[in-house]
Each structure stands twice: as structure tokens, then as C-alpha cells.
Amino acid sequence: MRELREAIQAHGVGIGKDVVKVDSFLNHRIDVALLTKIGQTIAEAFREDRVDCVLTVEASGIAAALTAAQALGNVPVVFAKKGDHINVGADVYTAEVYSFTHRTSFTIRVSRSYLSEGMRVLIVDDFLANGEAIEGLRSILRQAHAELVGAAVCIEKGFQPGGKRLREEGIKLLSLATVEAIRDGEIIMAGED
């Protein structure tokens, strides 16, 4: 998606070999017009997939999930919660997710009430790197006997294995922008996609 690639090149900050900091428009400050366009672009790609529900993880996946759900005709969003939430209740599906960013594992939870057997679910997230978050969400979908129609991410780190693995499994995966490498602080993007 051209607008997103341009935003990454104009405002993204490459740190070390693998951190792409996009705080200024994606996951701390939100460029609302850009996120609305991101949602529309995701919806176009999954228009024919009869999506019943968009599933993401709090917090930084919520904006893209919500705008995608709007553009898909106001299907509901469910966001998995991290850690212990006394308000979530005990009747939950859970999965363990290892975060390379925070170098720790955390539990994600989704109330059993909001996923049902056969429900057609689109996973949306801000980043795809090693794919740990998406694997956690897939585990929850399997527990619920819900159906994964595909996954859409704003930024794929092409130099980490999550995207390749999902494609090899035959999962329909939309990456709106792919970072190929970070070199001396410069973010190297893949071409048109």
C-alpha cells in the first residue's frame, strides 16, 4: 500500500537490525486518515471471504482491526487481552505468546462467548515478524473451532520468518508493507506489492 510505504519511509525509524519504530503514525500516535485507508485496503482484499469477525490483540492491533471491520460492513472486532484481566472472567480461551520486543512471554485471552464454531475470522495486526502473536490467535481459533479466512498485517518484517511460514502453510496473508532490512538506521522496503 503506497501511502503506508511512504509513511514508513518518511517517518519510520530503523533501530539496530530489527526494530522498525512507527510510533508517530501507527502504534502510539495514530494517523487516522492513514489507518482508515489501511482498513479499506484490508477489506478490499478480503471482500469475498465472508468475514464474520475481525480478531486482533490489544493494544496496537485495535486501530487497523477497527477500520478494517468498518470497511467490511461493520462486522464485530474481538481483541484478545493480555495478562490477567479480572473483568474477562474465567470462561476464556488462552494462548501463550512470546514477545521478541519485550523478551518475555505473556498470555492472551479471549472470552469463549465471542468466538463460535464455524465463525469466519480475519486476523489483523500491526506487525508480523516471527509470527508469535498470529500463532497465539490461531491457537485460540482452533480451540473455538472457528475458521481462519486469513490474516492482514500493516508491516511485515520480511527478514523474519513469520510471513514465510504462514504462506507455506497456505494461509491467505496480506502484508500492506514489507520491510526487507534495516541497515545503519535506514529502513529498506520491498517494492510494489
Next chain:
Amino acid sequence: MRELREAIQAHGVGIGKDVVKVDSFLNHRIDVALLTKIGQTIAEAFREDRVDCVLTVEASGIAAALTAAQALGNVPVVFAKKGDHINVGADVYTAEVYSFTHRTSFTIRVSRSYLSEGMRVLIVDDFLANGEAIEGLRSILRQAHAELVGAAVCIEKGFQPGGKRLREEGIKLLSLATVEAIRDGEIIMAGED
């Protein structure tokens, strides 16, 4: 807001004397049409206030903040992060917030880059009870010398003191639905507002 009051009465669950569980449409599963309407209603109330930025706290404030920002003409959203985020960096405004729900304090952080002197900021959140989150956000706005134009919350717990205190201070406060009490699991709503 009629649609929100109806959703609370149809799907909200009152627990004990002070918990209003609205997981099924507001802060775990999101009713996207309802949230879009919530954003439009907030925007109508603050249309004349020349809002530069909508400020909220992750995670459950993000949806209403985003839809309000869309309806205000795509102004940016900034969401304060909770806890330690290695990606936020050190150059942040911070405030301590006590959560009655989780019975613990946590730190919220906003990068100094995203708030500037004189910026006209609307605070949006899902709940207003004791007002701790909003006070934390106000503290951050004071540190940034930004201007608070008002606050909008989806649900005010009228039996807790946050809303009264803000109104007494002369803050423009929009509560889209007010819960007056929880009695034997029943959620007692204030009338038309």
C-alpha cells in the same frame, strides 16, 4: 446516547455494587457500528472546539478515540501506553494512575514528540468512575503545556465521584450514558441526557 443506553441495558452485566461489564460490545468485543456512532456523537459535541488531537489510554479507549477522531475530520489520536514499553523511549511524559478495577497503580507514558504547547486536546475514554485515568492524562497535558478542550466518555458511573469533580472544575464533559446504580445485578441508568 440512546443506542448506547440500549446496548447497556440489553447486553451489560452489573456485578456487585460497581462493576458494569460491557465486554460484549465495548471493550473486548467491539460493536463497530455502535462505536462509529459513538465517535460521531462525540465529534458533534466538540465540533466547535477546534480539536487538534484526541488523547486516550490503551487499550479500551482506542476504539472510541479513533471513531471520534475520524468524525472530527481525521485529527490524530495519541494513546498513552501503560507500563514499561521499550519502544516508547525515554523522552516521555508520565503519570501514575490508580486502577480501582485492578487494585493497583500503573504508569502511563506519552512520548514528548506527540503533544506540543498550545495543542487543543480532547480526552476520550470508555469509562469514567473515580476519574483516575483522566487525571493522569490531564497531568500529562499540563506537563506538555497543551490545552484540554474537554473530555468525552462512553459510560460514566454516576455513583462515583470522577464526573462530578470534573464538572465542578468547569471541564466540558460529555458522558454518553450514565449508570446511576447497580442493584441485584440490574444496571440502573440515568434518563435522557
